[in-house]
Amino acid sequence: IYMFIAPLSLIQCPESGSTEVSWGEHGENYYFWSFDPDGSTQISQRVCDLIGLPKYQVETKSWASYFPNYQFQAIQQVQKYLGYDPSTQDFAKACGLPLIEVI
Structure with missing residues (x-):
């Protein structure tokens, strides 16, 4: 089945x-x-x-995440210190992280 x-x-x-x-x-x-x-x-x-086949039940949840601005600024500083431009995806690529398409 x-x-x-x-x-x-x-x-x-x-x-x-x-x-x-x-x-x-x-x-x-x-x-x-x-x-x-x-x-x-x-x-x-x-x-x-x-x-007696089971019924399929779906549950979706959504939530918003909020990070204070100082956390983003700290991440940008780390990227700059390591020689990366924070406005690009170069750091994410170098770390092997999944990339997103910015629209």
């Missing part, structure tokens, strides 16, 4: 900065069970209940 879960999208509102969690076109049907490894045929909810 195979479980298929729809992809989750996070959409950020540019005006408010709030983030919306969306299952796209799947709405409330964001997962299903199937006997097929490719998911070509869904098992009905009635059969899932009869054979």
